[in-house]
Amino acid sequence: MLRWLFPETCQLCGAEGRGSTLCPDCRAALARVPRPICLRCGAPVYGTAALADVCDACRDHAPDYAFARAALNYSEEAMSLIHDLKYHGQNHLARALAPLLAELWEQHPPLRQQRDWVLIPVPVTRKRLHERGYNQAEELARALGRLLHLPLMQALERHDTGIASQTRLNAARRERNARAAYRPLAAYASGKRCLPAHLLLIDDITTTGATARACCRALHRLRPDALIGSLALMRMN
Numbered sequence: 001m002l003r004w005l006f007p008e009t010c011q012l013c014g015a016e017g018r019g020s021t022l023c024p025d026c027r028a029a030l031a032r033v034p035r036p037i038c039l040r041c042g043a044p045v046y047g048t049a050a051l052a053d054v055c056d057a058c059r060d061h062a063p064d065y066a067f068a069r070a071a072l073n074y075s076e077e078a079m080s081l082i083h084d085l086k087y088h089g090q091n092h093l094a095r096a097l098a099p100l101l102a103e104l105w106e107q108h109p110p111l112r113q114q115r116d117w118v119l120i121p122v123p124v125t126r127k128r129l130h131e132r133g134y135n136q137a138e139e140l141a142r143a144l145g146r147l148l149h150l151p152l153m154q155a156l157e158r159h160d161t162g163i164a165s166q167t168r169l170n171a172a173r174r175e176r177n178a179r180a181a182y183r184p185l186a187a188y189a190s191g192k193r194c195l196p197a198h199l200l201l202i203d204d205i206t207t208t209g210a211t212a213r214a215c216c217r218a219l220h221r222l223r224p225d226a227l228i229g230s231l232a233l234m235r236m237n
């Protein structure tokens with residue numbers, strides 16, 4: 001019935017009936033993160049820095065996560081898809097976008113070294129959840145979990161810090177704001193539930209990495225020996 005009402009056409013080029021809201025050609029054409037990258041934070045590295053495995057920023061101040069990776073580099077096309085997923089109620093797009101996250105398994109050996117990853121979506125505030133009806137990161141994590149047969153777990157919550165959007169903040173304020181915003185859910189904080197050992201944070205967009213670092217810190221407080229990776233669909237810079 002839904003398929004009859006909304007035949008599956010590609011959100012980008014309008015091609016019809018190829019079984020997805022993102023056709024294989026448009027998915028393949030989305031800009032990936034250029035190589036080489038820092039093996040820790042996943043940022044592209046240029047010039048002589050490209051000879052090292054880890055970028056200057058990570059060498060000077062190692063992040064809490066074991067590794068962070070993004071599937072896509074910023075592009076208008078990717079941004080419009082994420083925008084539709086996030087703000088226009090098109091949560092079905094998560095299914096079309098999840099294969100891009102799954103691609104990371106082919107490219108990054110650390111992801112293949114563990115088989116028992118548990119996916120942890122980066123939470124949104126209760127207010128956002130109420131407005132949108134869903135958390136886009138959770139939709140992505142669920143679709144990815146279905147593709148790779150990995151379980152999903154809600155372990156964190158996001159508190160309203162009274163600041164409308166992270167995007168308008170400078171890096172230092174973002175960091176402070178993020179640290180205050182993400183906390184473990186009560187069941188984990190009280191010790192009623194235990195965190196698994198291998199965790200992957202899932203988010204739609206990464207900008208400065210402040211969110212991933214803050215979530216990671218909150219998870220490490222519960223389980224200091226946890227191995228935590230962070231995956232985002234797109235990096236902004």
Ligand SMILES: [Zn+2]
Binds near residue numbers: 022023
């Ligand atoms: Zn297309």
Ligand SMILES: [Zn+2]
Binds near residue numbers: 039056
């Ligand atoms: Zn780095």
